[in-house]
Amino acid sequence: GEDVEQSLFLSVREGDSSVINCTYTDSSSTYLYWYKQEPGAGLQLLTYIFSNMDMKQDQRLTVLLNKKDKHLSLRIADTQTGDSAIYFCAENSGGYNKLIFGAGTRLAVHP
Amino acid sequence: NAGVTQTPKFRILKIGQSMTLQCTQDMNHNYMYWYRQDPGMGLKLIYYSVGAGITDKGEVPNGYNVSRSTTEDFPLRLELAAPSQTSVYFCASSPAGQGHGYTFGSGTRLTVV
Numbered sequence: 708g709e710d711v712e713q714s715l716f717l718s719v720r721e722g723d724s725s726v727i728n729c730t731y732t733d734s735s736s737t738y739l740y741w742y743k744q745e746p747g748a749g750l751q752l753l754t755y756i757f758s759n760m761d762m763k764q765d766q767r768l769t770v771l772l773n774k775k776d777k778h779l780s781l782r783i784a785d786t787q788t789g790d791s792a793i794y795f796c797a798e799n800s801g802g803y804n805k806l807i808f809g810a811g812t813r814l815a816v817h818p
Numbered sequence: 819n820a821g822v823t824q825t826p827k828f829r830i831l832k833i834g835q836s837m838t839l840q841c842t843q844d845m846n847h848n849y850m851y852w853y854r855q856d857p858g859m860g861l862k863l864i865y866y867s868v869g870a871g872i873t874d875k876g877e878v879p880n881g882y883n884v885s886r887s888t889t890e891d892f893p894l895r896l897e898l899a900a901p902s903q904t905s906v907y908f909c910a911s912s913p914a915g916q917g918h919g920y921t922f923g924s925g926t927r928l929t930v931v
Contacts, residue, residue, distance in 0.1 A: 715858065738917050749822075749908055749922030750861075757917070795860065803868050804849055804912050805876070806920065810860040 709733040709800045713809035719816055725783040727812045729796030732777060736798040739772065740806065741781045744793045753781070753794075783814075791816045820844050824909050824923035831899040831930045839894040839926050841909030847921070848914040850892040852876075852884065854905040855925075861908065867892055868914070899930045 711731045719725045731739065737758050742750040756763045756770045756779070763770045769782040783790055793811040800807050825840045843850065848869050853861040853876075863876030867886040881903060883895040892911075896903060906927050910920035 740919060749924045752919035755919060799916055803866060804916055804918060805863060805866060808861040810858055
């Protein structure tokens with residue numbers, strides 16, 4: 708079946724850039740998403756990219772999509788302690804806006 | 819504007835007991851979903867609904883049932899709780915069509931002992 712893979716942990720220093728990577732398998736996915744989950748909370752949509760785009764920028768967030776390699780990345784510029792959370796990559800698959808999620812990358816930001 | 823509301827937030831069940839996890843949304847979204855989140859495993863789709871009266875199985879439906887009698891409500895029923903159903907359950911909704919992000923509830927943490 709379709710699958711989404713992410714590394715499980717990333718540690719960065721405050722003020723540095725963070726890059727979270729994701730690979731997916733469904734080449735027919737039309738949208739790819741990044742969600743953020745803070746402790747004890749549900750997932751919150753951060754940003755998304757349409758499959759015919761290579762890049763999308765939204766304030767401190769930059770999403771890069773390499774459709775040939777089925778690789779998606781999320782760059783967070785000037786990472787702050789408030790960015791500490793779990794970040795989930797997701798692809799839409801199988802219609803009706805159903806999403807397949809990766810296991811999540813835990814981002815730890817230290818001084 | 820409440821968004822997606824889930825109740826209860828926490829629950830402990832004994833093996834074999836039944837319960838219903840409640841989910842309601844006030845955004846008039848057609849699509850609703852139930853996911854479970856296990857540590858290190860991401861979210862797995864249990865059931866989804868594309869409108870009142872229409873439901874379908876996701877990736878991991880065994881041991882669960884759903885109904886969708888109204889646009890707003892999408893309850894998830896566990897009939898005979900098993901330890902394998904210990905998880906965090908999230909309800910989500912979205913407008914119809916592709917390209918819409920989900921609005922998630924805050925989750926229900928269920929422990930089966």
